[in-house]
Amino acid sequence: MNSLSYTTVDVFTSTRFEGNPLAVMTDARDLSDAAMQTIAAEFGYSEVTFVLPPENLENTARVRIFTPTMEVPFAGHPNVGxxxxxxxxxxxxxxxxxxxxxFEENAGLVEVALQRREGRVTAATIRAPQPLEIGDTIPEAVIASCVSIDPASIRKNTHAPVFASVGLNFAVSELESLEALAAASPNLNGFQAAASTTTGSHDFSLFLYVRPTAAPWKIRARMFAPLDNVIEDPATGSASAALCAYLVSLRPEADINQHITIEQGVEMGRRSVIELDVVKKAGTVTDVTISGSCVPVMRGEIILQD
Known part of the structure; x- marks a missing residue:
């Protein structure tokens, strides 16, 4: 293999140069793990995907997802893109x-439905591969230190800051206002301390959000992961899915079909819109889907050998 073809798309948007950029290697056969990691670091996007033949021919493909520093088991915008x-x-x-x-992924099988308009693919809907898992709560001081905000701006009416996952783990915390959300600024030392005291690893990704009282299912969010070389992410489907599953799980109703919209990336100038649907039956969240539009941006080749 002398060169490797790639395509980039902006995900969770219909406007080019907004949303979350993604690079897709549509045929990554013969690439080593180290080569995949190096290519992901070269792009510098929050994630890059590598498509391989499936291990089970009943499936479409095996998809591996790399951030600039590591492979992750699941993520939302890489699957949609x-x-x-x-x-x-x-x-x-x-x-x-x-x-x-x-798609066969490290977190399990990810089911995808393509949406077409006049025969052309415009969007995709994916299903979270794992059930909702809620981890430990996190002290407000830890969250505040990560993003240089006043601990008093953290809202706990619905829940305390906590870890949540439907395939990838995030710290999630509600803030009291859009002004507090806009003021958030990542502090590397705070993230390093948070990782060592809460996860015992070198990983700590923080998803902050605001829910308007008049429209509680139209959420505004930001996500920071500086320990993974992602200072801020324009759109984070896996974090959105974990948060929405958790919020629906907290509702008193035993059975709900809830549609939720999350707007992210506004403060970065890369507005994204993530649509989610959460199903709760007999008191348990049973299904979470993530939907979004995409727009193509670039095609090219990576030179692997001179």
């Missing part, structure tokens, strides 16, 4: 592409 890119092709690894895809 990868499905969008593959949906532009007539086939993958010699097999036709339909409107229903299944």
């Amino acid at each position: 990868t499905a969008f890119v593959l949906g532009q092709q007539s086939e993958i690894f010699g097999r036709p592409i339909g409107d229903k895809l299944r």
